[in-house]
Amino acid sequence: GDSVTQMEGPVTLSEEAFLTINCTYTATGYPSLFWYVQYPGEGLQLLLKATKADDKGSNKGFEATYRKETTSFHLEKGSVQVSDSAVYFCALVSGGYNKLIFGAGTRLAVHP
Amino acid sequence: DVKVTQSSRYLVKRTGEKVFLECVQDMDHENMFWYRQDPGLGLRLIYFSYDVKMKEKGDIPEGYSVSREKKERFSLILESASTNQTSMYLCASRETGVVGNTIYFGEGSWLTVV
Numbered sequence: 001g002d003s004v005t006q007m008e009g010p011v012t013l014s015e016e017a018f019l020t021i022n023c024t025y026t027a028t029g030y031p032s033l034f035w036y037v038q039y040p041g042e043g044l045q046l047l048l049k050a051t052k053a054d055d056k057g058s059n060k061g062f063e064a065t066y067r068k069e070t071t072s073f074h075l076e077k078g079s080v081q082v083s084d085s086a087v088y089f090c091a092l093v094s095g096g097y098n099k100l101i102f103g104a105g106t107r108l109a110v111h112p
Numbered sequence: 113d114v115k116v117t118q119s120s121r122y123l124v125k126r127t128g129e130k131v132f133l134e135c136v137q138d139m140d141h142e143n144m145f146w147y148r149q150d151p152g153l154g155l156r157l158i159y160f161s162y163d164v165k166m167k168e169k170g171d172i173p174e175g176y177s178v179s180r181e182k183k184e185r186f187s188l189i190l191e192s193a194s195t196n197q198t199s200m201y202l203c204a205s206r207e208t209g210v211v212g213n214t215i216y217f218g219e220g221s222w223l224t225v226v
Contacts, residue, residue, distance in 0.1 A: 005120075018169075044202065044217040089155065099145075099157060099170070100155075102147075102156075105154050106151055
């Protein structure tokens with residue numbers, strides 16, 4: 001079945017460091033891809049998305065490019081801030097009813 | 113702004129109790145979902161509903177049931193709570209008909225079964 005694999009965390013960075021969180025997927029057809037973020041004590045918020053190959057999603061300095069050839073959707077940010085500390089989930093939409101399938105999540109901790 | 117509201121943020125229940133988790137959305141969305149979130153496992157789909165009175169099992173429906181009598185409300189029911197159902201429960205909704213349309217989440221309900 002369809003699935004999403006994320007790099008394991010936690011990822012610990014200093015402020016202003018470069019961030020990459022790897023995400024690969026397995027899916028039939030052409031899924032839409034998402035990154036969600038969960039801040040402590042809160043639900044999930046959409047961070048960015050891409051609906052077709054070579055699309056780049058971007059928001060709040062984060063970017064991810066839909067790479068069909070490598071079935072990847074890696075999340076990047078050029079300079080992280082302490083306020084970016086959260087859990088990041090990669091996900092895809094699959095199936096006739098568009099169920100969202102999540103990766104296990106990657107915890108990011110940014111220190112001053 | 114889109115709003116998905118879960119009425120209970122924190123609950124503590126005893127083993128064997130019947131538990132209701134309520135979710136309301138104000139966006140007239142057709143699809144609604146219940147997930148549970150556990151460390152290291154990400155989010156797993158329990159049930160979803162694609163319209164009023166319609167429901168489909170997700171990946172882990174055992175021990176749960178759902179009710180959708182009105183479009184805006186989707187309830188998750190634990191018929192007889194057990195300690196392995198201690199978890200964070202997340203409700204979500206989305207509209208249909210648009211490729212890649214966003215799923216909106218509530219803030220979550222932390223359930224502890226003792």
